[in-house]
Amino acid sequence: MVDQVKRIAQDIRTMKIRGAGKIGRAAATALKIAAKTSKAKTSSEFMKEIDRVALLLIATRPTAVSLPNAVKFVVSKLASMKGADIVTLRKIIVSRADEFIHTSNNAVKVIGEIGARRISNGDVLMTHCNSQCALAVIKTAFRQGKRIKAFVTESRPSRQGFISVRELSKAGVPTTMIVDSAVRYFIRDVNKVVVGADSIAANGAVINKIGTSQIALIAHEARVPFFVAAESYKFHPGTLVGSLVEIEERDPREIVNPKRFPRVKIRNPVFDVTPPEFIDLIITERGIVPPQAAYTLLQAHFEWKPGEELV
Numbered sequence: 001m002v003d004q005v006k007r008i009a010q011d012i013r014t015m016k017i018r019g020a021g022k023i024g025r026a027a028a029t030a031l032k033i034a035a036k037t038s039k040a041k042t043s044s045e046f047m048k049e050i051d052r053v054a055l056l057l058i059a060t061r062p063t064a065v066s067l068p069n070a071v072k073f074v075v076s077k078l079a080s081m082k083g084a085d086i087v088t089l090r091k092i093i094v095s096r097a098d099e100f101i102h103t104s105n106n107a108v109k110v111i112g113e114i115g116a117r118r119i120s121n122g123d124v125l126m127t128h129c130n131s132q133c134a135l136a137v138i139k140t141a142f143r144q145g146k147r148i149k150a151f152v153t154e155s156r157p158s159r160q161g162f163i164s165v166r167e168l169s170k171a172g173v174p175t176t177m178i179v180d181s182a183v184r185y186f187i188r189d190v191n192k193v194v195v196g197a198d199s200i201a202a203n204g205a206v207i208n209k210i211g212t213s214q215i216a217l218i219a220h221e222a223r224v225p226f227f228v229a230a231e232s233y234k235f236h237p238g239t240l241v242g243s244l245v246e247i248e249e250r251d252p253r254e255i256v257n258p259k260r261f262p263r264v265k266i267r268n269p270v271f272d273v274t275p276p277e278f279i280d281l282i283i284t285e286r287g288i289v290p291p292q293a294a295y296t297l298l299q300a301h302f303e304w305k306p307g308e309e310l311v
Ligand code: RUB
Pocket: 018, 019, 020, 021, 022, 064, 128, 129, 130, 131, 132, 133, 134, 160, 195, 196, 197, 198, 208, 209, 229, 270
């Protein structure tokens, strides 16, 4: 396995590459590099090598299903290609990786266009963390000439809100940054919330950056519509058969140096689950759906029937 592939895995683990869509595309890129640089002498060696890379990538972060979904998309054709030569196998991985990256980038653009239809002139929007899909909705609406404003939460502990405020203000959107705990204070000034997703479960629950569910609860209380913007590959196939989405818990040092608080436990879960009752709609590249449609969407996307095993 070449260093470049190991580096991409490491960059995902350390969050140098972050955000569900980006890590999916980075994983596809890593598989493409692995296929191109493989020194395997036989097809079975090649397949084993791709398998190792796939497992390494999937193990980097547990919550965003975009990562295993991207990997599966790229490698899935190999299983039926036993007997094919290395040149053919290499071509398949490269073209599937390119297809994933292209489709994924295009989905963000389309989500921006579809989502912007739900944004009105004068809207004040709130977003959390840094989601390319959520920002695509806000930026597209603004580019269409709608006079909108945005509130962005800081998103502790990693402060991805900094990335969002830079991106939105660069695009010209009047942007206000607030600390995460100020959401309820400002919700009265907001009339729509738009966030992204790392995974969407079959029951329509959305897993996204820690704090998302608090914002949804606050929006629900204040009767502010709550939108989720996410590509189809953020729907989690395992949840069709009862798997739970693993919530990543990261190093407490991302919050504070634990040495300053001896004998104190510091916990750092980085995602949470927003129940479907608090979500008004999910904006995908295939159109807008209510969270209750997640099951049907998943079934169609993974061509799955009840009772079947999921591979
Ligand atoms: C990022 C995060 C984003 C989603 C969606 O978390 O929660 O809201 O990944 O992003 P982290 P996108 O910074 O821990 O990866 O729409 O860009 O896929």
